[in-house]
Amino acid sequence: xxxxxxxxxxxxxxxxxxxxxxxxxxxxxxxxxxxxxxxxxxxxxxxxxxxxxxxxxxxxxxxxxxxxxxxxxxxxxxxxxxxxxxxxxxxxxxxxxxxxxxxxxxxxxxxxxxxxxxxxxxxxxxxxxxxxxxxxxxxxxxxxxxxxxxxxxxxxxxxxxxxxxxxxxxxxxxxxxxxxxxxxxxxxxxxxxxxxxxxxxxxxxxxxxxxxxxxxxxxxxxxxxxxxxxxxxxxxxxxxxxxxxxxxxxxxxxxxxxxxxxxxxxxxxxxxxxxxxxxxxxxxxxxxxxxxxxxxxxxxxxxxxxxxxxxxxxxxxxxxxxxxxxxxxxxxxxxxxxxxxxxxxxxxxxxxxxxxxxxxxxxxxxxxxxxxxxxxxxxxxxxxxxxxxxxxxxxxxxxxxxxxxxxxxxxxxxxxxxxxxxxxxxxxxxxxxxxxxxxxxxxxxxxxxxxxxxxxxxxxxxxxxxxxxxxxxxxxxxxxxxxxxxxxxxxxx
Numbered sequence: 001x002x003x004x005x006x007x008x009x010x011x012x013x014x015x016x017x018x019x020x021x022x023x024x025x026x027x028x029x030x031x032x033x034x035x036x037x038x039x040x041x042x043x044x045x046x047x048x049x050x051x052x053x054x055x056x057x058x059x060x061x062x063x064x065x066x067x068x069x070x071x072x073x074x075x076x077x078x079x080x081x082x083x084x085x086x087x088x089x090x091x092x093x094x095x096x097x098x099x100x101x102x103x104x105x106x107x108x109x110x111x112x113x114x115x116x117x118x119x120x121x122x123x124x125x126x127x128x129x130x131x132x133x134x135x136x137x138x139x140x141x142x143x144x145x146x147x148x149x150x151x152x153x154x155x156x157x158x159x160x161x162x163x164x165x166x167x168x169x170x171x172x173x174x175x176x177x178x179x180x181x182x183x184x185x186x187x188x189x190x191x192x193x194x195x196x197x198x199x200x201x202x203x204x205x206x207x208x209x210x211x212x213x214x215x216x217x218x219x220x221x222x223x224x225x226x227x228x229x230x231x232x233x234x235x236x237x238x239x240x241x242x243x244x245x246x247x248x249x250x251x252x253x254x255x256x257x258x259x260x261x262x263x264x265x266x267x268x269x270x271x272x273x274x275x276x277x278x279x280x281x282x283x284x285x286x287x288x289x290x291x292x293x294x295x296x297x298x299x300x301x302x303x304x305x306x307x308x309x310x311x312x313x314x315x316x317x318x319x320x321x322x323x324x325x326x327x328x329x330x331x332x333x334x335x336x337x338x339x340x341x342x343x344x345x346x347x348x349x350x351x352x353x354x355x356x357x358x359x360x361x362x363x364x365x366x367x368x369x370x371x372x373x374x375x376x377x378x379x380x381x382x383x384x385x386x387x388x389x390x391x392x393x394x395x396x397x398x399x400x401x402x403x404x405x406x407x408x409x410x411x412x413x414x415x416x417x418x419x420x421x422x423x424x425x426x427x428x429x430x431x432x433x434x435x436x437x438x439x440x441x442x443x444x445x446x447x448x449x450x451x452x453x454x455x456x457x458x459x460x461x462x463x464x465x466x467x468x469x470x471x472x473x474x475x476x477x478x479x480x481x482x483x484x485x486x487x488x489x490x491x492x493x
Contacts, residue, residue: 072099072112075119078126090126090134091141093119097188098148103181113184120187127194134198136205142195143209149188151217154224177225189232196239203244210240212250219254222271234274238281248282255279256301263304272305273314276321283324290329298325298332303339311351319358326365333370336362341377349390356385356396363406371409379417383424386441391434398440401447414452422448422459423466 073096081089097119102108123142127134134142155177179185195201196210218240221233241251255275262272279302286294302325305311305318326333340359345351363371385397400406410417425448428441449456 072096072101072115074115078122087135087138090123090138093123094138094141094145097123098145100149101181101184116184117187120184120191124187124191124194127191127198133200134195136208139195139201139206139209142191143214146188146192146195147214147217149185150192150221154221176227179224179226179229182226182228185229186232189229189236193232193236193239196236196243207244207246210244210247212247215240215247215251216254219251219258222258222275223268225270230271230274234278238278241278241282252279252282252297256297259301259305263301263308267308267310269308269310269313273317276305276314276317280317280320280324283321283328286328288328290325290332294325295329295332295335298322299335299339303336303343306340306343306355309348312354315354315358319354319361322358323361323365326362330365330367330370333362333366334373337366337374337378341374341381344381349388349393352385352388352390352393353396356393356400360400360403360406363400363409364403366409368409368412372413375413375416376420379420383421386421386424387427387432389433391437394428394432394434394437395440398437398444401444407447411451414448414455418448418452418455418459419462422456423463426463 075089075093075096078086078089078093097116099112099116101113101116103113195206215237218233218237222230224230224233237251241248255278258275259272262268283294302318302321305314311318322336326336337359340355340362344355382397382400385393388394388397401410421444425441425445428437429445432438432441448459
């Protein structure tokens with residue numbers, strides 16, 4: 001009886017110990033550093049929503065590559081071995097490059113760092129060469145190595161290190177953070193790029209490894225502060241979008257979700273410019289007539305990017321995307337122009353100059369029928385810009401009349417535009433402090449006179465009448481105040 005009790009206790013102890021080991025294994029799958037969290041690279045790569053994986057020797061429990069920790073050592077060159085031994089050697093080299101080196105100190109692991117660098121260079125050359133035949137098993141090990149190197153915990157943002165509030169930082173003044181282990185990271189990205197663009201790699205096979213999970217984690221890396229890494233990510237993602245047609249809707253939706261997160265949660269604009277650059281090429285390939293899905297994303301995700309304080313970081317790419325929409329579908333011009341007016345800055349003059357430049361690009365692609373729908377609110381805002389005390393804003397607004405296409409649109413709608421703009425021009429002629437603005441206003445006024453003399457004289461007459469009424473109201477107001485003062489003095493006495 002005593003022996004049975006002892007055996008039963010041993011069984012319970014073994015089960016609890018196994019449960020404790022499982023919990024430890026689960027808890028090590030997530031790495032936390034600073035204020036950001038990232039998931040460690042998985043041991044297998046899933047195919048989209050399914051969990052099918054390509055088997056490689058490293059997945060076999062009895063294989064030495066799987067049972068031992070990767071050690072950086074000198075291996076024979078791929079070109080020096082027979083074609084039959086080349087796949088196994090390739091996988092050994094890829095598995096060996098999964099080992100991470102410490103770049104916190106240049107004196108630590110110098111030999112291992114150089115071995116890994118040379119090995120990565122050899123793998124890049126192998127994929128680039130005509131003899132670089134990569135079977136499915138080799139691809140699995142290659143993507144596993146790439147994942148182990150690039151998917152990592154990013155360092156905290158600058159304001160999180162310094163303790164400064166995020167809204168008080170100017171992104172243009174911050175020095176970019178440079179990854180210390182970029183010598184290895186660059187080669188890994190180059191290897192991934194060679195893999196994606198290789199004509200020897202079939203998309204049907206590669207989609208087992210370049211799946212939705214991989215692409216999603218790749219998009220998360222656009223939060224990296226290193227501009228060199230974001231440039232590589234932009235190129236790789238663009239190539240993936242072009243080669244893997246079945247990933248295109250997912251990539252577009254994921255990019256828009258990043259925009260939503262930026263607008264309504266983080267306000268961290270790192271990586272937005274690169275994503276907009278990719279999106280600009282994507283929009284350029286849209287078919288006409290444009291689908292309602294694309295129109296919706298324009299209104300909900302792209303136009304609201306104009307309200308960010310850090311728009312100067314990515315405005316060039318944003319303006320290109322917006323203009324592409326109008327060039328693809330001219331009926332979107334009214335939507336875009338009203339969107340710009342909705343987010344027009346009130347106190348930021350530099351941002352207002354950017355808006356005026358973008359507005360000129362949009363108007364340059366606008367058809368007369370669409371221009372007529374928004375002419376009143378548009379030139380009401382332009383009239384306000386003409387009278388801006390900041391000379392760059394007023395000057396940039398007056399430069400719109402240097403564009404022949406815009407002048408043609410104005411000439412077709414002069415009956416509506418002249419009465420709106422005339423008063424602003426007269427106010428500049430009489431009282432603006434900047435001589436350049438004064439001269440440009442005079443040129444625009446003369447252009448109006450040459451377009452339609454009768455309409456000009458009518459506007460001038462109406463302006464004089466409005467001024468006379470304003471003077472009369474001012475006199476009545478002064479007279480009323482004078483009477484109030486007299487009545488107050490009599491009551492006091």
